Amino acid sequence: MKNKNLVAIVGPTAIGKTSLSIALARAFHTEIISADSRQFYKEMNIGTAAPTAEELQAAPHHFIHNISIQDEYSVGDYERDALQKIEDLFQKSPILILVGGSGLYVKSLLEGLDNFPEVDPLIRKQLNQQLNEQGLSPLKEKLNQLDPFYFSRVDIENPHRVIRALEICLGTGKPYSSFLEGAKQTRDFNAIKIGLTAPREIIYDRINMRVDLMMEQGLLEEAEHLYPLKELNALNTVGYKELFKYIEGDYSLEEAIAEIKKNTRRFAKRQLTWFRKEKDITWFEYSTKWKKLKIT
Incomplete structure (x- = not known):
């Protein structure tokens, strides 16, 4: 499949990866593989900034809301399933789009996982x-x-x-x-890596606005619905754990929202640290005008 190309769109949260992936998928009449590990869970919608119903209709997506928070699902499981899906989809199109901010999951598809020794x-x-x-x-x-x-x-x-x-x-x-950083595995497709970035203050402003929008969309109600299952690992994540503390009386609602914003900003910083070490990513400003594809 060396004439096949997997275009990977990476970068920090709230930078615009979903919009670009959909525009590329529509331009090339192809489909999207998600590499956002939080968006796998069907019970977590608002707090993971999963694609909206309209966005899911705009282009075919895979690995969005495909498992339950009560399922055991590892990055190794994802690598196996996603590689099979990619092989199947390449039978229909020479180009596929990979999108997500979970660096380890992107790495698993493009390079394979590192080998670790067995421990007790x-x-x-x-x-x-x-x-x-x-x-x-x-x-x-x-x-x-x-x-x-x-x-x-x-x-x-x-x-x-x-x-x-x-x-x-x-x-x-x-x-x-x-x-980490063992020998890379050979894939039967070409990987093209596109990174989206912005000055830190803009990234942080976009994160703050996204959190405010999530609250308007009903993130608190979603967290209240999931609260009985709060001990599950999948729910020990930004956007939910802070609101669980509000529900338990440890935070005021304003404090919980401030903590979500702070922890999401920290997460974005770690994402950039991860992706910046990749030497083969071509970086673009988030505001780049993709004229030929009519992307804004």
Whole structure:
């Protein structure tokens, strides 16, 4: 399939990746593969900024609302399923669009996953027990001590990612990041990477406006509906965990909204750190006028 091209659109949250991916898909009469791991969950709609019904109708999407928050689904599962879907779709079109801000999921498709040594499963069990009893904060502190490099790159609010890194650190005595960047796997398609960016203040302003819009669209009601399942790992994520604290009386609503904005800004910073290390991404300002495709 070396005459096949997978166009990957990456960048921080709220930068405009969805709009560009749809415009490209329509221009090339093709389909979109999502690499946003939070948008996989069908119960999480507003808080993950999933494509709207109109956007989903504008171009065919895959891996949007395809699993439940109660399902076990790893990046390895995604790599397997998405590569199969890509192979199938390339039978119809020489170009496909990949879009998302989850760097590890993008990497799994374009380069393959890194190989990690087996560690004692008891370590993960103990870490999950600590998470349940003490929360995520002490685990984050431990990861920062053992692997500050990976700590600066990972979605530090994602307990699954934190625990995965910690179990490797503790089980091997080496930083998790030391096992990254192994030999890249060969894919049967060409990867074209497009990055969208903007000055930091603009990214932050767009994030703040998006959070305000989410609240107007009913994010609080969505969080209230999901609150009984709040212990699930999928829900220990920005936009929901802050509102769960409001529901429990730990925050005022204004404080919860401010925390969502702050944590989303931090997430965007980590996304940029991840993608900026990629040397083969062609970067464009978010405001680029894509005249031939009539993209604004």
